[in-house]
Amino acid sequence: MNINATxxxxxxxxxxxxxxxxxxxxxxxxxxxxxxxxxxxxxxxASDRAAKDLELAQAKAAEQLKEAKAQAAExxxxxxxxxxxxxxxxxxxxxxxxxxxxxxxxxxxxxxRNRATEELRQQVSALAVAGAEKILERxxxxxxxxxxxxxxVAEL
Amino acid sequence: xxxxxxxxxxxxxxxxxxxxxDGGVAFNKACADxxxxxxxxxxxxxxxVLGLIFLLTFRSVAKKATTxxxxxxxxxxxxxVEFVDKxxxxxxxxxxxxxAPLSLTIFMWxxxxxxxxxxxxxxxxxxAGLIGQxxxxxxxxxxxxxxxxxxxMNMTFALSIGVFFLIIYxxxxxxxxGGFAKELTxxxxxxxAFIPVNFILESVTLIARPVSLALRxxxxxxxxxxxxxxxxxxxxxxxxxxxLWAAFHLLVIPLQAFIFMMLTIVYLSLAHxxx
Numbered sequence: 001m002n003i004n005a006t007x008x009x010x011x012x013x014x015x016x017x018x019x020x021x022x023x024x025x026x027x028x029x030x031x032x033x034x035x036x037x038x039x040x041x042x043x044x045x046a047s048d049r050a051a052k053d054l055e056l057a058q059a060k061a062a063e064q065l066k067e068a069k070a071q072a073a074e075x076x077x078x079x080x081x082x083x084x085x086x087x088x089x090x091x092x093x094x095x096x097x098x099x100x101x102x103x104x105x106x107x108x109x110x111x112x113r114n115r116a117t118e119e120l121r122q123q124v125s126a127l128a129v130a131g132a133e134k135i136l137e138r139x140x141x142x143x144x145x146x147x148x149x150x151x152x153v154a155e156l
Numbered sequence: 157x158x159x160x161x162x163x164x165x166x167x168x169x170x171x172x173x174x175x176x177x178d179g180g181v182a183f184n185k186a187c188a189d190x191x192x193x194x195x196x197x198x199x200x201x202x203x204x205v206l207g208l209i210f211l212l213t214f215r216s217v218a219k220k221a222t223t224x225x226x227x228x229x230x231x232x233x234x235x236x237v238e239f240v241d242k243x244x245x246x247x248x249x250x251x252x253x254x255x256a257p258l259s260l261t262i263f264m265w266x267x268x269x270x271x272x273x274x275x276x277x278x279x280x281x282x283x284a285g286l287i288g289q290x291x292x293x294x295x296x297x298x299x300x301x302x303x304x305x306x307x308x309m310n311m312t313f314a315l316s317i318g319v320f321f322l323i324i325y326x327x328x329x330x331x332x333x334g335g336f337a338k339e340l341t342x343x344x345x346x347x348x349a350f351i352p353v354n355f356i357l358e359s360v361t362l363i364a365r366p367v368s369l370a371l372r373x374x375x376x377x378x379x380x381x382x383x384x385x386x387x388x389x390x391x392x393x394x395x396x397x398x399x400l401w402a403a404f405h406l407l408v409i410p411l412q413a414f415i416f417m418m419l420t421i422v423y424l425s426l427a428h429x430x431x
Binding site: 002006011013020021024029033 | 194223224258260313
């Protein structure tokens with residue numbers, strides 16, 4: 001056994017070292033480690049969140065794309081419908097126009113014919129008078145026999 | 157040769173002593189009769205230098221510690237700190253700002269002091285002898301230096317007695333003086349008639365802790381150092397043998413530091429527990 005005053009010296013050194021370590025070494029190193037642990041944990045959480053966000057965004061984009069496609073199809077459908085409708089309308093209009101033109105033509109023809117008939121009648125009555133004059137070779141009182149002539153004209 | 161070997165080994169296992177004499181300080185052989193008031197200068201110097209290396213390295217890292225990407229030294233220091241912190245948290249569940257830094261100090265200091273075992277046994281004494289011879293005109297055989305502080309019982313007992321006082325301090329602080337007295341007298345046999353028996357048993361348990369702590373560390377390192385010295389006496393064949401023994405100490409040196417630290421934590425957590 002060789003215990004001597006070195007024991008006291010080493011004890012003092014031990015106490016001083018432990019106090020120094022406790023005050024100036026342990027807390028800052030521990031603080032740095034804990035800070036970094038927190039930073040890493042935050043980073044991991046953020047990356048998790050970002051991955052989830054990305055997934056969500058992708059799902060949303062797909063949804064929107066689908067919606068847009070559906071909308072486009074709808075619009076095309078509507079346009080086609082409208083086109084057909086417009087063609088139908090135009091055809092209808094044209095048909096009506098045609099019928100109107102035809103009708104007016106008919107009317108004109110009718111009136112022309114009536115006029116011609118009327119004229120013809122006049123001329124026929126004159127011709128008939130002239131013919132009768134010639135046949136009878138006598139003057140006929142036109143006024144006295146106008147009723148008969150009129151009757152004749154109406155019969156034509 | 158036998159006598160030479162004997163004195164060689166003895167020379168290597170003698171501490172550099174310093175004591176007060178009538179005319180000031182005296183050294184080594186002059187201190188043979190100084191008794192308790194002798195100081196092992198080599199143990200003190202090496203242990204304090206190694207302690208300062210530990211503390212200043214860790215302090216410089218602590219000052220520059222970045223929470224971003226750490227440098228290599230900071231990584232190494234943080235690994236040690238986290239290792240100690242984990243060991244403390246696994247065993248000690250209370251709240252105590254002292255135990256973790258205490259454990260770190262014990263672990264690193266003992267580790268560095270043990271690591272002096274790896275320095276070939278003749279280097280430091282030879283250099284010291286040459287310095288003594290040429291600078292102070294001493295006989296190199298009178299220059300003693302033992303560079304592994306943990307092979308000095310004063311060193312290991314200083315550590316374990318420090319721990320012992322902390323055990324008593326925390327036992328009294330946590331359980332109160334009465335609680336501590338009860339713990340010493342009312343177990344393992346909880347009966348008034350057994351108080352003296354209990355007291356003897358528990359006192360032995362309590363005192364065995366620092367004694368076993370100190371003697372375990374001292375014994376392991378002293379034996380290791382002694383074998384290094386023996387290996388150094390066997391001539392050229394010492395090289396491979398020394399290598400093997402040094403490689404074996406890769407295990408012994410950290411293990412002894414770890415055991416000292418771990419038992420300190422266990423004893424202090426026992427001191428915090430109320431039965």
